[in-house]
Amino acid sequence: MNRMLVWLLLGSGIWCADGRLEASHGPRCAIASGFDGSHGLRWIEQNTAASDGIPAFQIEASPSDGSSTSDSLLFVWWNLQNLFDTVANSGPRDRDFLPDGPYKWDSKRYFTKLYAVGRGLAAAGGGRIPDAIGVCEVENADVLDDLERRWPPSWRLWRLHRDSPDGRGIDVAVWYNPERLRVDSVAWIHPGQDYPTREALWVRWKLPDGTLLTWLWLHLPSQRAPSPNARTSALSAVLKQISGPLDGLTGDLNEGLDGPLAEWLRTKKFRPHYPTNLPGSYAYRGRLEALDGVWTHTASRWTSDTRSVPYGLKHNKTGYQIRGSFEGLRYRGGASDHLPLRLTIVRN
Numbered sequence: 001m002n003r004m005l006v007w008l009l010l011g012s013g014i015w016c017a018d019g020r021l022e023a024s025h026g027p028r029c030a031i032a033s034g035f036d037g038s039h040g041l042r043w044i045e046q047n048t049a050a051s052d053g054i055p056a057f058q059i060e061a062s063p064s065d066g067s068s069t070s071d072s073l074l075f076v077w078w079n080l081q082n083l084f085d086t087v088a089n090s091g092p093r094d095r096d097f098l099p100d101g102p103y104k105w106d107s108k109r110y111f112t113k114l115y116a117v118g119r120g121l122a123a124a125g126g127g128r129i130p131d132a133i134g135v136c137e138v139e140n141a142d143v144l145d146d147l148e149r150r151w152p153p154s155w156r157l158w159r160l161h162r163d164s165p166d167g168r169g170i171d172v173a174v175w176y177n178p179e180r181l182r183v184d185s186v187a188w189i190h191p192g193q194d195y196p197t198r199e200a201l202w203v204r205w206k207l208p209d210g211t212l213l214t215w216l217w218l219h220l221p222s223q224r225a226p227s228p229n230a231r232t233s234a235l236s237a238v239l240k241q242i243s244g245p246l247d248g249l250t251g252d253l254n255e256g257l258d259g260p261l262a263e264w265l266r267t268k269k270f271r272p273h274y275p276t277n278l279p280g281s282y283a284y285r286g287r288l289e290a291l292d293g294v295w296t297h298t299a300s301r302w303t304s305d306t307r308s309v310p311y312g313l314k315h316n317k318t319g320y321q322i323r324g325s326f327e328g329l330r331y332r333g334g335a336s337d338h339l340p341l342r343l344t345i346v347r348n
Helices: 092-097 107-125 141-148 230-240 260-267
Strands: 003-009 041-047 072-083 132-138 158-160 171-176 182-189 200-206 212-219 248-252 270-272 282-284 287-289 292-297 302-308 313-316 319-322 341-347
Touching: 072 107, 072 212, 072 248, 072 292, 107 141, 132 141, 132 212, 132 248, 158 182, 171 200, 171 212, 212 230, 230 260, 248 341, 260 270, 282 319, 287 319, 292 302, 292 341
Parallel strands: 072 132, 212 248
Antiparallel strands: 003 041, 041 158, 072 341, 132 171, 158 171, 182 200, 200 212, 248 292, 270 292, 282 287, 302 341, 313 319
């Protein structure tokens, strides 16, 4: 697969895509490593090949949600539930997802998951090329390469990703449509805990009309964290590193609208935009919980109409179930235990 690499050098501030070195706005930059192992480099990767011989698939367009592509943006968010490859390349914490590990994670299961995720992303797009796709729980650039080969060939998206210091090797990554969005600035932000963990991804895009849109993509600590305020503390640490305005944030927040995180976000003048068609995006004991969330700042001109995409969702007498890759150690062959979110981002 051919690629064009655009290298962005970091100096004392953020190296912007239009050639400006910006030191006074946006978050503190984290230093990224280049493909040659050197430091002080950032990259944006463009997929310039539509297909590598793997059969493509077709999906019917979903009914229009009433938003024109000219006055709205389509974002997708999805927690991909441990999208690991089958190689021991992320330290000891990835060994569960090896052929001889407890999940028996072999090539057949890996590629089955990739195809399922590709179909799920196409379903979330609903016949439209997403303007941005954010994902979490991805192991490395190799799995992102493999995933790109299994979504609709017309999706010629550019990618923002780097390996995070997370102990399990799981990262946040974002693709975007360069025909609709241009990166003005980008930064990876560690949430400030005293242990290595996944980073948030902050992006400031410029639209064709010159409007700036600033968005944060993140994966907050799980509900197994010892403190009920762990997610609030992590997000607070991230936001403290962002000096300029933030239009919105999206991610696996691991907490719904009735927890301390939501209460804290409201004090910071953010407003929620949780799914309007379903109670949430994660099934637990037959109930759907809103662990994946969308918030915009009250000072922003942008708002979101958010829907859960019922990909892999079943509802019966026992309640809701999502067919993920695993239930415990039992293999189920699905894409993820989370539903994708489809965000229609509209300017007020």
